[in-house]
Amino acid sequence: MGGVSQTSLTSPLVGREDELARLTGVLERARAGEARAVLVAGDAGVGKTRTLDEVAGRAAAAGTTVLTGHCVDLGDVGLPYLPFTEILGLLAADERFAAVLAGHPVADRLLGGGPDDGTDAAPSRLRLFEGVAALLTDLADVAPLLLVLEDLHWADQSSRDLLRFLLGRGVLQRPAGGAPGH
Template structure:
């Protein structure tokens, strides 16, 4: 059986791992640092983060925040809210002492005003980190910054400029191939790298020899001719090499989407429909949201019992397409998987799926539901619903002291 790359020891990234460990040692000595880690999609940024954070040791606190590709439906400060959630579980007394963090905590709905406004939130976050790091060093990981919202980018800039002698190492990853000329992350990176404590670390694809060795590790059953052809087709991209080795083929097009979809085609029909529906929800999705949308598409999914939905998810997990993140949360194993499946949908399918998901969101009053509803209603062509949801999402963003996101929703409404 071919092995998934995440099951292998970290491959050919010893120098990069040593750079991160050196930066952590310096942070322990009171020299905080920020490292921006770039690379093409699938080159191994998340795998490097996993290896590094697993080996930091018990005396270091690690907090990770993820930016998600959910168009305009992401909550402002989403990665930092995830980080604060981690800190709240470990140091609840510290978080409680800073009411400015309220908008980032689950279940907090009060509006931050006056000194507890946008600047107050930034100051509270920085002060909370300072208190936490009095007890132990902190590694703060921000994944997929190319999807970061405006407010998160602003908070990152603020935090990085405030680091002086705290034992903090900030690691941010982003896709180099996603940063087009007008991408909003570009000016932030240009600003950050001017700071002496900020450096960049670029992950290059494997060279031909290392790619061939990697393919052999992935699938020990391949003959040398197949190894050579798969290595050449992957062009040193770890994720693409993994997919090709798992499919035991090199005959597909070099386009990554073709390889990803070949794995989808191995699933039972019901599981394929469920995966397509999940791709419309986003890379990260809950069982509750998927279940509500699946039942509204009964004729297409063919699901007649919740047990069948579980079986479809289990099949997707066993084929390496979906992973379970928590008791109620699932995600595509790689963002490229979800993107490939979504792109392959016919226009009518895509619109219909967005409509069903919007219908399942109609009665949801949770944080971020209005922004999510606005996105799905807009994509399905239901403009009256999108209008009302956009206005509500704008007010919610305003309550979170996120004026950039509020303006975005108001402009859509107009």
């Protein structure tokens, strides 16, 4: 499975049966076309990443492409769209998605290879957000995707705004083969 890395986990996951059952149910509904966004929250050290690793392993075993983007605490500076550029980098390494990425200039723009059109920032940002929404929709038509955004509390403002846009437009909650659902 090109572009996807898996963590080898040797210890069993204990005490997260309810969470795993709920997340596995969401994955099953997503594979049937009912994609949804899920927020996994909790105090540091309670096992969020370990639980997500288990769910990601199950998703990958069922044929889902698992893509993880990380947010990093860089103080006030932040790197715009860091988790999304990381995800696009993984997709760019997977030949199954080459044609879709080639058809969306926003991918090059976020990966630093595409020109900024030099227009007013607000319309340009809207075009960027709409471009990412269209790209994710087309990518999900190629193969089921599980996007994991780690440490979202450290996300820069641009990444938070993009995620809010995607959730607000229902892009991460659309039924299979169609427009966003409610």
